[in-house]
Amino acid sequence: MENTVHLWGRLSSLNVRKVVWTAQELGLDFQRTDAGAGFGITTTPEYQRKNPNALVPLMEDGDLVLWESNVIVRYLCARYGASQNLYPQDLATRFDAERWMDWQQTTFNRAGGQAFLQLVRTAPEARNAELVRQSVAATEPLLDLLNTHLQHRNYMGGDAFGMADIPLGCEMHRWWGMRGAQFEACGVQRQELQAFPHVQRWFGQLLQRPGGRGVLDIALS
Numbered sequence: 001m002e003n004t005v006h007l008w009g010r011l012s013s014l015n016v017r018k019v020v021w022t023a024q025e026l027g028l029d030f031q032r033t034d035a036g037a038g039f040g041i042t043t044t045p046e047y048q049r050k051n052p053n054a055l056v057p058l059m060e061d062g063d064l065v066l067w068e069s070n071v072i073v074r075y076l077c078a079r080y081g082a083s084q085n086l087y088p089q090d091l092a093t094r095f096d097a098e099r100w101m102d103w104q105q106t107t108f109n110r111a112g113g114q115a116f117l118q119l120v121r122t123a124p125e126a127r128n129a130e131l132v133r134q135s136v137a138a139t140e141p142l143l144d145l146l147n148t149h150l151q152h153r154n155y156m157g158g159d160a161f162g163m164a165d166i167p168l169g170c171e172m173h174r175w176w177g178m179r180g181a182q183f184e185a186c187g188v189q190r191q192e193l194q195a196f197p198h199v200q201r202w203f204g205q206l207l208q209r210p211g212g213r214g215v216l217d218i219a220l221s
């Protein structure tokens with residue numbers, strides 16, 4: 001099958017990393033153009049005709065244009081992942097994955113976002129330690145929840161790697177890509193990965209996947 005997938009977005013974005021990892025996981029011969037933030041492009045009328053939100057990522061596959069990162073992950077898995085069963089045909093299994101993907105967007109990402117913005121995107125002298133503290137307080141119960149979920153499962157959906165592992169794996173890359181010392185410099189104590197042993201085992205498996213190269217092994221910026 002000839003691939004025509006074109007992804008737009010800078011790799012410093014978690015949402016772009018998700019779709020790149022998915023395309024790599026599926027072995028697609030895709031094209032990616034850096035866009036967003038310092039790369040621009042998203043401000044052009046041509047781009048905004050395709051994505052009126054002026055955000056990344058954006059995907060084009062032939063005439064189909066999609067934005068919203070998790071939707072792109074779902075589409076790519078459904079369109080190109082049949083042999084890998086990344087988009088489960090069984091409805092109960094599929095919607096179990098869907099729910100975790102929504103949880104990533106609406107719950108985990110919001111909880112962890114401020115720590116990332118403060119510790120990675122804000123100059124040390126301008127950091128707001130209270131926002132970092134609140135972000136840790138919101139995230140650690142979610143890591144506990146994830147740890148319990150993964151206690152009896154290899155992956156988010158059960159025995160096999162599936163589409164829900166990708167967005168949540170990208171969240172782990174962002175959360176654990178921030179160092180304990182950065183939190184401590186703000187006077188905030190963060191629990192380390194070993195405190196969540198099932199998350200640690202699962203994330204360790206994700207880091208081994210060739211499809212995650214260039215995504216799960218890059219520094220945060």
Ligand SMILES: N[C@@H](CCC(=O)N[C@@H](CS)C(=O)NCC(=O)O)C(=O)O
Binds near residue numbers: 037042057070
């Ligand atoms: N819900 C959207 C969020 C997209 C989003 O907020 N993208 C950010 C990067 S993570 C962005 O485009 N920021 C502006 C820019 O890079 O120019 C999705 O999941 O795709």
